[in-house]
Amino acid sequence: MKCREVEQALATSSARGADVLMQSVRTHIEECKNCQDLARVLELPSEDVQMESSQIERLQKLVTSDLHPVRPLPPSWVFLVAFAFIFVGISCVGFSYLGAYGWFLLRSMQKIAVFSTLAGSAALLAFSLARQMVPGQKSLLRPGLLPVAIFVLLFLVIASVFQVRTDSHFLRAGEACLKAGVPYAIPAALAFWLILRRGAILSPRAVGAITGTLAGLVSTTVLEVHCPNLNVWHILIWHVGIALLGMLVGLLVAILGQAIRRRLA
Amino acid sequence: MQIGPIVESPLREASLEALFERYQKADAPAATELIQRLSPDLLRFFLAQEATRMEADDLLQNTWLRIHKARHTYRAGAPVLSWVFAIAKHVRVDGYRKRRRIQQYEKATENLPECSSSQDVAPAEVPMFESLIADLPESQREVLIMLKVNGLSLEEVALATSSTVGAVKQKASRAYAKLRKLLSSSGSWGTTRKEATGTR
Numbered sequence: 001m002k003c004r005e006v007e008q009a010l011a012t013s014s015a016r017g018a019d020v021l022m023q024s025v026r027t028h029i030e031e032c033k034n035c036q037d038l039a040r041v042l043e044l045p046s047e048d049v050q051m052e053s054s055q056i057e058r059l060q061k062l063v064t065s066d067l068h069p070v071r072p073l074p075p076s077w078v079f080l081v082a083f084a085f086i087f088v089g090i091s092c093v094g095f096s097y098l099g100a101y102g103w104f105l106l107r108s109m110q111k112i113a114v115f116s117t118l119a120g121s122a123a124l125l126a127f128s129l130a131r132q133m134v135p136g137q138k139s140l141l142r143p144g145l146l147p148v149a150i151f152v153l154l155f156l157v158i159a160s161v162f163q164v165r166t167d168s169h170f171l172r173a174g175e176a177c178l179k180a181g182v183p184y185a186i187p188a189a190l191a192f193w194l195i196l197r198r199g200a201i202l203s204p205r206a207v208g209a210i211t212g213t214l215a216g217l218v219s220t221t222v223l224e225v226h227c228p229n230l231n232v233w234h235i236l237i238w239h240v241g242i243a244l245l246g247m248l249v250g251l252l253v254a255i256l257g258q259a260i261r262r263r264l265a
Numbered sequence: 266m267q268i269g270p271i272v273e274s275p276l277r278e279a280s281l282e283a284l285f286e287r288y289q290k291a292d293a294p295a296a297t298e299l300i301q302r303l304s305p306d307l308l309r310f311f312l313a314q315e316a317t318r319m320e321a322d323d324l325l326q327n328t329w330l331r332i333h334k335a336r337h338t339y340r341a342g343a344p345v346l347s348w349v350f351a352i353a354k355h356v357r358v359d360g361y362r363k364r365r366r367i368q369q370y371e372k373a374t375e376n377l378p379e380c381s382s383s384q385d386v387a388p389a390e391v392p393m394f395e396s397l398i399a400d401l402p403e404s405q406r407e408v409l410i411m412l413k414v415n416g417l418s419l420e421e422v423a424l425a426t427s428s429t430v431g432a433v434k435q436k437a438s439r440a441y442a443k444l445r446k447l448l449s450s451s452g453s454w455g456t457t458r459k460e461a462t463g464t465r
Contacts, residue, residue: 003445004442007438007441007445008434008438010437010441034448034449037445037448037449051308056304058326059304060296060297060300062329062330063300063329063333064296066333067293067296069290070289070291070336071337072338072339072340133338134339134340134348135338135348135351135352136352136427137424138424138427138428138429143427198337199335199338201331201352202351202355203355
């Protein structure tokens with residue numbers, strides 16, 4: 001057995017001491033001076049914590065003075081369904097109002113690539129938000145990194161399935177898409193916030209950024225169905241750009257909210 | 266550890282999960298029992314992360330305020346320790362940021378006499394676990410404290426830090442490798458510790 005394997009064995013034993021270690025690990029520790037030192041560190045006394053009974057009583061008074069029954073949060077799937085309902089609902093309202101001109105111009109391959117990426121991204125964001133409703137939940141990807149990963153993915157997919165086309169009214173067409181798309185992101189963001197305000201207490205900035213991205217993706221989806229402009233730069237800047245704008249606004253709102261709460265505290 | 270006179274309570278045998286569910290239903294004895302059981306562990310968690318006693322007491326109070334405010338987010342049957350330590354972790358980070366903000370706005374204190382904060386310094390002759398792990402990166406230190414000081418399981422630490430069991434194992438393993446390096450660089454520590462901890 002090697003010292004490295006001892007480190008791994010110690011890493012898998014949670015309790016103090018080496019009671020739960022395998023015989024082979026114990027034998028190695030008995031023979032190896034380096035590992036003896038390491039194992040001894042884990043048996044060192046932790047700083048003795050003395051708590052006055054008055055301190056405990058003060059905390060108890062703090063909590064019990066404002067004690068009333070609370071309704072626990074529903075299971076995660078309820079939040080996921082709610083997020084999906086808002087996303088799909090507002091998107092449907094959007095392209096049925098604006099018209100699905102872009103949809104009929106897209107090739108099958110483009111439809112599959114773009115809409116499966118949008119759906120997958122929205123699902124990942126919704127899943128992350130549902131997880132963050134409750135403290136101490138597993139997350140596969142750091143919530144702060146998730147929007148970044150999604151933007152990279154969207155950029156790669158869109159850049160690979162659309163081509164550069166001549167666009168003589170790049171700014172004017174972009175402005176029109178912004179005006180058409182943003183009104184769908186705002187109600188989506190408000191609806192998401194109404195759900196999230198009951199939980200998601202730990203990382204307001206990450207939650208703000210993810211919520212903003214998800215609301216922005218509602219606009220992106222509406223524009224992908226509606227907009228007949230298939231120029232890759234138009235899609236990246238004016239369609240995906242709304243989601244990016246949503247992320248920045250969400251982050252800003254969260255930072256402002258934190259600052260206001262700090263001032264009031 | 267002294268937590269004042271221990272009063273025998275019928276809730277003494279109840280699990281943390283059962284107590285927390287009763288706390289959600291506004292059961293005051295369950296709330297007081299939870300505070301009595303969890304506070305020393307939380308205080309130790311804060312003290313182990315380079316906080317002074319006064320800061321740790323503040324962080325403990327803030328943690329209980331946050332726990333109380335967010336108690337509806339606890340789901341029946343979920344491990345209480347992961348839930349509580351996830352909150353404590355964030356309270357500590359917020360506390361650290363707040364301290365840094367205050368330090369930035371404070372006036373320079375070069376002219377003030379240096380004071381020795383004897384109450385915050387551990388006795389010198391026996392090195393503490395906390396002082397040995399002080400040089401580890403924050404994420405590794407946090408994992409090691411939860412595992413070895415607070416006695417959380419790998420699964421509980423993974424939940425509290427929003428990561429996976431594999432990531433926790435990896436962090437702990439890296440922390441041990443660093444500790445080994447620290448120990449070998451400090452040289453004579455092994456022999457002196459043998460004498461100091463001979464009875465253990």
